[in-house]
Amino acid sequence: MSELNNIVLKVIGNGKGILAADESTGTMTKRLENVNVESSTQNRLIFRETLFSSESMKNFIGGVILYDETIKQSSSTGKKIPQLISDSNAVPGIKVDTGAKVLAGSPEEKITEGLDGLRERLKEYYKLGARFTKWRAVYIISKDYPSKLSIISNAHALARYAALAQESGMVPIVEPEVLMDGNHTADDCYKKTSEVLKRCFEELILSKVDLKGIILKPNMILPGSNSEQEISSQEIAKLTVKCLKESVPSDVPGIAFLSGGQTEKEATENLNSINKNNNTNFVMTYSYGRALQQSALKFWSKNIQDTKGTQATFNHRAKMCSLAAQGKWSKDIEQQNN
Ligand code: 13P
Secondary structure (H helix, E strand, O other): OOHHHHHHHHHHOOOOEEEEOOOOHHHHHHHHHHOOOOOOHHHHHHHHHHHHOOOHHHHOEEEEEEOHHHHOOEOOOOOEHHHHHHHOOOEEEEEOOOOEEEEOOEEEEEEEOOOOOHHHHHHHHHHOOOOEEEEEEEEOOEOOEOOHHHHHHHHHHHHHHHHHHHHOOOEEEEEEEEOOOOOOOHHHHHHHHHHHHHHHHHHHHHOOOOHHHOEEOOOOOOOOOOOOOOOOHHHHHHHHHHHHHHHOOOOOOEEEEOOOOOOHHHHHHHHHHHHHOOOOOOEEEEEEOHHHHHHHHHHHHHOOOOHHHHHHHHHHHHHHHHHHHOOOOOHHHHHHOO
């Protein structure tokens, strides 16, 4: 087994998943201001350190995606943040794209940037302790979108990034996110996601990326956030598994979903249903940002000194996600443990 494949299994094996704590300073500022906390360097670090030193890091979190600011910080006890994460037996990761910018030629859409100088930045992150990386491409759904231009250019950038990440000894998380915004149906999401994923894998194969050494981070197949379509978790799971089975080569060891605007409970229930319907060899787990942090952030914002209480809130969410990653979650367990 290759070293990259070993890292993948360490991050997402054994019912574990990923904590996406790689919000850029702009996004983190919005999240903090939303709960009336000032977005200072110190506050961003305190909240994140509280999560990274929680008990669930040992049992439920196999990897943490960091932002450039955080990977270079030290905890209150003087420990480097990547070391704090490794000490819980989780793997430190790093977001390496520099954000989604307006796509020239199709200004409604975005292209993710960050390839210039990437090889050098990857070397630096490796030295800082990162063993996996993330690059997120975004696609909108409407009658004319995503355009062919957006599908081709973002897939190309994802593949160039993934090849460079593997060259530097790190696992690339390949994240093509078909956004939930809009009033499209789940069927529309299915068709567009299939098209996006197929093109991504064509480019990854062309770039000679070792598919056994990547983690795919896709969206689930859902109706748009403004759609009136009623759909059960069971149906979401069936569509999601079918779409991934058809579009993802079987060499890919693992799939870690983003939560993308679902509530914590929805993201947990849907992941659980996906695992109950998982008739593939892919590990199907979580790489959640909001769906792992929302309640903890809310609690912390009102009880800033209460580290233990914040951690208890986070531990609960992480445990529920881990059960869902094994198809063992239920509404009863959710309530009993709350
Ligand atoms: P959400 O789970 O909040 O969508 O964030 C995951 C992520 O890493 C987006 O890039």
